[in-house]
């Protein structure tokens with residue numbers, strides 16, 4: 001029997017009432033495994049109404065007590081992580097180790113959020129003026145919403161709701177309609193951890209639910225993670241409606257390899273960073289910039305046998321290193337890009353198209369593909385492919401490599417591989433990218449630092465998690481106070497001076 005996913009509203013799973021549903025597939029077999037309710041604006045409104053009623057009491061709950069709920073949530077989620085990972089494998093297709101790793105990174109943000117009493121501690125200055133004291137505090141915004149992509153159905157929501165809730169907000173999550181089961185389980189775990197009903201809702205849906213979020217006057221802030229065109233739409237529409245918005249978008253991450261790099265280390269790093277999770281990571285390296293033909297020739301030569309050894313298989317197979325792509329439609333999109341690369345004149349060194357796995361003929365499996373001699377005018381260089389496809393671009397020198405990275409429209413992550421400390425320092429300083437790795441291919445910041453790109457990879461002023469997350473989900477208030485027993489100045493119409 002196929003599963004039917006509704007929403008999580010008011011502390012319980014509820015069926016959809018809009019009459020619209022989307023299909024969920026198992027990417028390893030291509031079979032339909034369930035349906036998900038696609039919310040109407042009325043269903044979203046109901047979740048907002050409950051959140052608005054519940055959040056003032058939650059915001060007034062001492063931070064230490066809020067932190068205890070978050071800690072319990074982490075403990076239960078940790079104990080149920082295999083179950084969560086299996087839901088991700090079944091709906092997203094990624095291999096078990098990747099699913100578990102992403103849950104682990106998400107739970108690190110939860111661990112960070114459980115430190116909320118300390119993170120919200122304000123400043124106090126005595127005697128800013130005669131008998132006048134001043135303090136600053138950060139207060140919850142009210143009802144926040146999060147709209148998340150298919151590629152990390154647990155980790156990206158975990159970047160958002162635990163911290164937002166720890167800060168004293170209510171949160172409405174609109175996950176990707178491709179893999180909604182893990183977010184639904186996360187909401188149930190929050191309930192089991194003792195979160196009051198109405199503080200966290202999961203409203204499944206598509207553009208209708210997103211538009212309802214963007215236009216609802218009761219929602220104060222929206223966090224979005226997904227592709228750049230939708231990120232831009234969410235940012236501009238949400239801001240026009242007077243909301244605080246952070247919208248993280250797509251990427252084209254370059255890894256620059258200098259002639260003095262440890263090439264074996266760089267090649268191994270490239271294989272993991274380009275093909276892990278079948279390239280469906282916003283921090284995946286999709287461009288290797290080899291400085292000099294000698295470096296390019298050696299990289300391609302040593303990449304080839306390593307790529308041929310990658311074991312592609314269903315995520316549930318413990319031997320599999322790379323699972324299928326998420327949907328048939330996405331598979332076709334990636335395949336079209338490879339066709340385009342060939343037409344554009346790039347050299348296809350390894351062709352992942354046409355891979356068929358026995359027993360999984362209906363699955364969306366694609367082998368690793370490697371292009372050499374890609375140039376900056378090609379579409380496969382300019383656009384995000386989001387699949388297991390790596391492009392090698394040959395730069396004549398370091399300056400040309402830096403210019404390539406800086407001129408690209410995306411600015412999520414980048415890395416440099418070198419033994420030259422001067423070059424690495426110069427790169428980290430001059431590169432117009434939000435997250436930079438030095439001999440680290442996927443420089444995803446840990447939970448207590450913040451994640452966020454530059455240029456068209458992030459619209460808004462705040463990254464996610466770490467202190468940026470705390471700032472995004474709270475607003476600053478500064479109180480200046482004086483008591484009648486203090487010094488009185490009498491009526492005074494001059495400009496208020498303290499010092």
Ligand code: NAD
Nearest residue numbers: 148149150175176206207210226227230248249250251282
């Ligand atoms: P997507 O933009 O298609 O969908 C993201 C969310 O937006 C989903 O919840 C979806 O339902 C909703 N949505 C889709 N179309 C919409 C529309 N027309 N109007 C309103 N809402 C809409 O992204 P995806 O395919 O789910 O995820 C892959 C993308 O996410 C890639 O571009 C990847 O780089 C990006 N991503 C970025 C980060 C980051 O941190 N910068 C992290 C993960 C993924």
